[in-house]
Amino acid sequence: MPFPESRPRRLRATPALRDLVRETVLTPHDFIWPIFVEPGKGVRKPITSMPGQFRYSPDEAAREAKAAYALGVPAVILFGIPEHKDSVGSSAYARDGIIPQAIRAIRKEVPDMLVITDVCLCEYTDHGHCGLVEDGKVLNDDTLDLLAKEAVAHVKAGAGMVAPSDMMDGRVGYIRDVLDEEGFEEIPIMAYSAKYASAFYGPFREAAESSPAFGDRRTYQMDPPNAMEALREAVLDEEEGADILMVKPAGPYLDIVREIREITDLPLAAYQVSGEYAMIEAAAERGWIDGERVMMESLISIKRAGADMILTYYAPRAAALLAG
Numbered sequence: 001m002p003f004p005e006s007r008p009r010r011l012r013a014t015p016a017l018r019d020l021v022r023e024t025v026l027t028p029h030d031f032i033w034p035i036f037v038e039p040g041k042g043v044r045k046p047i048t049s050m051p052g053q054f055r056y057s058p059d060e061a062a063r064e065a066k067a068a069y070a071l072g073v074p075a076v077i078l079f080g081i082p083e084h085k086d087s088v089g090s091s092a093y094a095r096d097g098i099i100p101q102a103i104r105a106i107r108k109e110v111p112d113m114l115v116i117t118d119v120c121l122c123e124y125t126d127h128g129h130c131g132l133v134e135d136g137k138v139l140n141d142d143t144l145d146l147l148a149k150e151a152v153a154h155v156k157a158g159a160g161m162v163a164p165s166d167m168m169d170g171r172v173g174y175i176r177d178v179l180d181e182e183g184f185e186e187i188p189i190m191a192y193s194a195k196y197a198s199a200f201y202g203p204f205r206e207a208a209e210s211s212p213a214f215g216d217r218r219t220y221q222m223d224p225p226n227a228m229e230a231l232r233e234a235v236l237d238e239e240e241g242a243d244i245l246m247v248k249p250a251g252p253y254l255d256i257v258r259e260i261r262e263i264t265d266l267p268l269a270a271y272q273v274s275g276e277y278a279m280i281e282a283a284a285e286r287g288w289i290d291g292e293r294v295m296m297e298s299l300i301s302i303k304r305a306g307a308d309m310i311l312t313y314y315a316p317r318a319a320a321l322l323a324g
């Protein structure tokens with residue numbers, strides 16, 4: 001029915017009507033909070049390009065995780081900055097590495113919180129690439145074994161889920177097999193399925209000291225113009241046994257979130273990355289936008305596009321706002 005019979009404004013007239021017809025609702029349970037951990041005690045180093053975010057030692061990370069959990073945030077995802085880097089990323093799979101230390105501290109302080117770990121080598125290699133390098137090339141198959149070792153080290157320390165973010169081919173299936181062999185068949189895998197070679201990761205690489213020493217990540221992360229390729233990646237990860245699929249970044253890739261949502265029944269995550277956060281914070285700091293409202297609008301848009309959960313640096317702040 002056209003106007004004047006139809007008047008969409010009727011249902012927008014009052015807060016009560018708007019509450020009633022709202023299609024998408026955010027809750028603190030939708031959020032996963034990414035945190036950076038480094039060795040030490042009592043360490044809280046502000047990350048310049050991500051105002052409000054810090055690099056924490058395990059004890060401080062545990063304290064922050066507990067506060068986030070109390071606000072209703074069910075999970076954290078951990079990124080480690082190791083003391084020592086080498087060509088094979090040995091700190092990534094060391095039994096007493098920074099991530100196992102942080103996992104144990106968090107599990108002790110807040111046992112019911114889900115601790116997810118990012119499984120990747122770039123923070124741990126001296127060349128800053130996400131896999132083994134030979135003659136300037138990032139090797140695929142030889143990297144899988146190291147990623148699986150890393151995943152096992154995390155799970156042995158108490159991680160409740162692992163999230164491979166390296167973008168090597170076949171890593172989800174490989175990690176699944178090794179976890180199963182080790183008796184960890186109940187541990188789910190959240191796959192960074194459509195992870196793009198994005199400039200939006202800039203602040204993260206500063207925070208995690210993980211910029212590649214030569215070249216870039218374009219031979220393994222996806223080319224931003226491609227959408228059908230993201231569907232192929234999603235299907236492969238599902239076939240390899242992924243339990244949750246992920247799209248990253250989130251805001252600039254909402255079409256990909258929607259398209260993957262339509263071809264899978266698996267839960268879908270989207271990662272609102274460091275650059276998305278930094279841009280909102282920078283504009284808010286200058287008074288050019290209302291930071292709090294843009295934060296909530298950016299998150300509800302990601303959920304409206306089809307994400308079931310959102311990895312976001314805003315997790316505790318948005319949860320606190322939602323909790324009133």
Ligand code: PBG
Nearest residue numbers: 120122165200201204273274275
């Ligand atoms: C590790 C990894 C990165 C991010 C998450 N996992 C960096 C990268 O791929 O260069 C970026 C997250 C963010 O920007 O917030 N490979």
